[in-house]
Amino acid sequence: MTAQDPIYQTDALIAEDIDAYLExxxxxxxxxxxxxxxxxxxxxxxxxxxxxxxxxxxxxxxxxxxxxxxxxxxxxxxxxxxxxxxxxxxxxxxxxxxxxxxxxxxxxxxxxxxxxxxxxxxxxxxxxxxxxxxxxxxxxxxxxxxxxxxxxxxxxxxxxxxxxxxxxxxxxxxxxxxxxxxxxxxxxxxxxxxxxxxxxxxxxxxxxxxxxxxxxxxxxxxxxxxxxxxxxxxxxxxVDSEADRAKPFRMPVQWVNRPNLDFRGFSGLIASGTVKPGDAIRVLPSGKTSEITRIVTFDGDLEEAGAGQSVTLTFKDEVDCSRGDVIALAADPPQAADQFEATIVWMADEEMLPGRAYWLKLGTQTVSATVQAPKYQINVNTMEHLAAKTLELNAIGVANFTTDRPIVFEAYDDNRQLGGFILIDKFTNATVAAGMIHFSLRRAQNVHWQATDISREQRAGLMRQKPAVLWFTGLSGAGKSTIANLVEQKLARMNRHTFLLDGDNVRHGLNKDLGFTDADRVENIRRVGEVARLMTDAGLIVITAFISPFGAERELVRSMMAEGEFIEIFIDTSLADAEQRDVKGLYAKARSGQLKNFTGIDSPYEPPEHPELRIDTAVMTPDEAADLIIKRLIP
The missing domain is CATH 3.40.50.300 (P-loop containing nucleotide triphosphate hydrolases)
Incomplete structure (x- = not known):
């Protein structure tokens, strides 16, 4: 069959029509x-x-x-x-x-x-x-x-x-x-x-x-x-993607494309704006600058790319850039901050716990974030602003939140990709909320960490010890305070500098404004964690005796400390044994309904999954437990 054959020509025309249709x-x-x-x-x-x-x-x-x-x-x-x-x-x-x-x-x-x-x-x-x-x-x-x-x-x-x-x-x-x-x-x-x-x-x-x-x-x-x-x-x-092309260029980096030693590019979906080779760019949050040399796609290099396109960009210079960074035009970069106001739509069956740390995912950035109590909840039926201490399923409210490091963002009204986020429960990995950023808080730019001349290492050296937090957790009546007191006595005889933070004592002062709801328990532990961190900065060995019922908050405190300084000690006592002791009469009150939100009765306790030490009080005396803890602290 030749090119002049009618059948061949017909097939060629059909192929052209198909190609034209696909294009x-x-x-x-x-x-x-x-x-x-x-x-x-x-x-x-x-x-x-x-x-x-x-x-x-x-x-x-x-x-x-x-x-x-x-x-x-x-x-x-x-x-x-x-x-x-x-x-x-x-x-x-x-x-x-x-x-x-x-x-x-x-x-x-x-x-x-x-x-x-x-x-x-x-x-x-x-x-x-x-x-x-x-x-x-x-x-x-x-x-x-x-x-x-x-x-x-x-x-x-x-x-x-x-x-x-x-x-x-x-x-x-x-x-x-x-x-x-x-x-x-x-x-x-x-x-x-x-x-x-x-x-x-x-x-x-x-x-x-x-x-x-x-x-x-x-x-x-x-x-x-x-x-x-x-x-x-x-x-x-x-469509929005057409309007997005007119906005400033933003591309969250999804992954670093490094197939061989001769190529290094940064891949992602362009959130807004357009980019072309030769454009001066800035990588955020580091602020490093360079110039675009190529726009690489599966179908070949492009002379220009815009919002909605997935591309790989190469730079003129060797610039540190990784997943979670945002590439923007050097002359018009977005902001980076660690404190924000946002509207939150709560999507979990369990209520929001102010003070609890959640994973916050915005674009390709994932950070730890803590949400404060809502400023107000919105009644969607009347648009009325209502007072609220938390948010329940399907509730919508406005609240401030803080991240553990600066994130690159824009107001949601300006850029949905860099202004919209989700919150993820750290223990279950379930998505619990969706949020829309309004603006960063002024104090995020105006409050800075003040450097001091004496380091925490120098303070610890003066005391000739390694700072640590001995975090006792367990049911009420498990024996936490008893064992913690023995540990402090033994450490004092060893000339160690310590401070004991006891749950009841703290509630007489620092946390006297908090009750025993789940939200208040979260805030109680958050405050104690901050105090414990400051005390380790001073070089002390901090001993804490708190029920601390939620694993998420214990992990939050762990994340505040230097590597290896947080030692979780689970005083493992059964509910029956703890209730039988009931030296304060609290279980009896809880059983009779006089005491609400009592851990183990009408409020949950989440036992540690991997504590550094587990003390079984059924087979170990308080004195033996104290010796074991000190051996773990000072081998």
């Missing part, structure tokens, strides 16, 4: 959007209709959809489009959405990823997950019910999470006879609410997800509506 598809912009609103507003049905009308359903899927629709038999519908999205068995049985369902579809003009988010209030955290990466939100309202509490909640959350493209889709217009007056009243009601929370603009439209009115084609049932169809709007609205 066109690759160059399409991507819109991520969510559907949200109250329960049974028709979110899943709308997405199913979009998938159906965009020809994204295969024949076998459609056959299964017909069969499922007949089996479910909701309201006599011939086809139940919601079943295309509701994938969980529990969702199909209850006719509701529980999890976030992601679906992909495309038209000739654009690609889409849509997230169907739950309407129930108890699944607010799922809605936040879906909205965190969205460019647009479709707020659905049942035309029969109007603006509901959950409509307001989801609108506020969408606005809070930085979604500025909002579509108000008044759904089920067929069930109110396409009444324009009712539609106008709903839009006016929503506009009044939107303005009260700072939403400047939204796009209203009357639709029917079930009937298909104004979804992909204009409906003859709404001649009074002259706006775009939903699909036309989705295809034409500007």
């Amino acid at each position: 066109q598809h690759r160059n399409k912009t991507l819109l991520r959007f969510i559907t949200c609103g109250s329960v049974d507003d028709g979110k899943s049905t709308l997405i199913g209709r979009l998938l159906y009308d965009s020809k994204m359903i295969f024949e076998d899927q459609f056959a299964a959809l017909e069969a499922d629709s007949k089996r479910v038999g909701t309201q006599g519908q011939e086809i139940d489009f919601a079943l295309l999205v509701d994938g969980l068995a529990a969702e199909r049985e209850q006719g509701i959405t529980i999890d976030v369902a992601y679906r992909f579809f495309a038209t000739e003009k654009r690609k889409f990823i849509v997230a169907d988010t739950p309407g129930h209030e108890q699944y607010t955290r799922n809605m936040v997950t879906g909205a965190s990466t969205a460019d647009l939100a479709v707020i659905l309202i049942d035309a029969r019910k109007g603006v509901l509490t959950q409509t307001r909640r989801h609108s506020y959350l969408a606005h809070l999470l930085g979604i500025r493209n909002l579509v108000l889709a008044v759904n089920k217009m067929d069930l109110i006879g396409y009444d324009q007056a009712k539609y106008d009243a709903i839009v006016a009601d929503y506009r009044a609410f939107a303005e009260s929370i700072g939403i400047d603009a939204f796009t209203p439209m009357p639709i029917s997800g079930f009937k298909g009115d104004n979804i992909t084609s204009r409906s003859p049932n709404t001649p009074w509506y002259d706006g775009l169809t939903l699909m036309e709007h989705l295809e034409s609205v500007a």
